[in-house]
Amino acid sequence: KNEVEQSPQNLTAQEGEFITINCSYSVGISALHWLQQHPGGGIVSLFMLSSGKKKHGRLIATINIQEKHSSLHITASHPRDSAVYICAVGGRAQKLVFGQGTRLTINP
Amino acid sequence: DTAVSQTPKYLVTQMGNDKSIKCEQNLGHDTMYWYKQDSKKFLKIMFSYNNKELIINETVPNRFSPKSPDKAHLNLHINSLELGDSAVYFCASSQELGQGYSGRDIQYFGAGTRLSVL
Numbered sequence: 001k002n003e004v005e006q007s008p009q010n011l012t013a014q015e016g017e018f019i020t021i022n023c024s025y026s027v028g029i030s031a032l033h034w035l036q037q038h039p040g041g042g043i044v045s046l047f048m049l050s051s052g053k054k055k056h057g058r059l060i061a062t063i064n065i066q067e068k069h070s071s072l073h074i075t076a077s078h079p080r081d082s083a084v085y086i087c088a089v090g091g092r093a094q095k096l097v098f099g100q101g102t103r104l105t106i107n108p
Numbered sequence: 109d110t111a112v113s114q115t116p117k118y119l120v121t122q123m124g125n126d127k128s129i130k131c132e133q134n135l136g137h138d139t140m141y142w143y144k145q146d147s148k149k150f151l152k153i154m155f156s157y158n159n160k161e162l163i164i165n166e167t168v169p170n171r172f173s174p175k176s177p178d179k180a181h182l183n184l185h186i187n188s189l190e191l192g193d194s195a196v197y198f199c200a201s202s203q204e205l206g207q208g209y210s211g212r213d214i215q216y217f218g219a220g221t222r223l224s225v226l
Contacts, residue, residue, distance in 0.1 A: 033215070037149070043198060043217040084149060095164050096215065098151040 003027050006087050006099035014107055019074040021102045023087030030091050032070050034061050037084040037101070046072070046085075077106045111135050114199050114218035121189055122226055129184045129221045131199030138203060139163070140182035141215065142174060145196040154197075157182050189225045196220045 004025045013019055023032070034046040047054050047061040049070070054061050058077075063070040074081055087099040112133045121127055133140060141164075142154040155174045156164035162174070171187040186193060198220045202213040 035217075041196065041220045041222075043200075043220075045214045045216070048214050086151065088151075095153045095156065095166075101149050103149075 001026075002100065003097050004087055004089055004099040006085075006102050008102060009100065010103045010105075012105045012107065013077055015078055017077050017106075019077050019081070019104065019106075021072045021085050021087075021104070023070045023072070023099055025068050025070075025087075025089045025097075027089065027097070028091055029089040031089070032063055033088040033090065033096065034070075034072050035086040035088060037086060039083065043086075074104075079106045079108050082106050110219075112199055112201055112216050112218040114197075114221050116221060117219060118222050118224075120224045120226065123189055123191060125189050126185070126187045127189060127223070128186070129197055129199075129223075131182050131184070131218055133180055133199075133201040133216070135201055135203075135216060137201040137216075138179055139201060139213075140176065140179070141200040141202075142182065142184050143198040143200065145198060145220070147195070151198070155182075155184075186223075189223075191225050194223055194225045196222050 007022045031048050031050045033048050035043055036046050037043045049063050058075045060073040082105050084101045084103050086101045088096040090096050114131050139158045141156045143151050144154050145151050153166055154168050157176045159179045160176045173185045176182045199218040200215040202215045
């Protein structure tokens with residue numbers, strides 16, 4: 001079992017829908033990262049959070065340290081949001097440990 | 109100006125060959141990383157360098173040797189390439205200082221190098 005588990009693995013939705021991607025982890029962490037990998041392959045960091053909630057445009061990330069769980073929400077989803085979303089945790093192991101990614105497809 | 113640049117973007121080679129991938133960052137960061145992304149899109153750390161010093165060396169075959177001539181560059185040399193080395197390799201950097209890795213710094217990724225071993 002991976003230390004970082006994401007769900008769902010694949011998600012297809014219609015434009016405009018509210019999207020939630022979940023991430024659960026089993027290790028102690030100092031921070032959790034959400035990354036976006038575009039269809040072309042490039043990886044971009046979306047959020048780094050260690051508590052509470054962060055918002056950037058239509059993206060919202062939350063984390064519950066006690067429950068070892070984080071969610072990434074996308075409001076008013078758009079086809080350009082189609083990408084693989086990756087959760088990663090950083091901690092004492094001096095490295096990021098990645099989830100397997102969630103492939104999101106937004107249809108027009 | 110590209111913050112983290114990798115070359116080449118694509119690399120197709122025969123089994124048994126030796127190849128290098130170069131990475132440079134112009135962000136002034138102290139820490140650089142090499143990641144391997146397999147066919148299932150799973151990312152895994154290979155190496156991490158802080159200010160030219162090796163910090164992380166995961167269970168990577170000895171055929172992989174990172175070299176950091178200065179803190180802005182981290183190159184990856186691979187000897188005797190095997191079919192299983194086919195993957196996308198990503199370089200990244202972050203402003204982690206010294207040995208006290210916190211995991212709290214944003215990492216900036218290069219565009220990736222797609223290596224195909226035939």
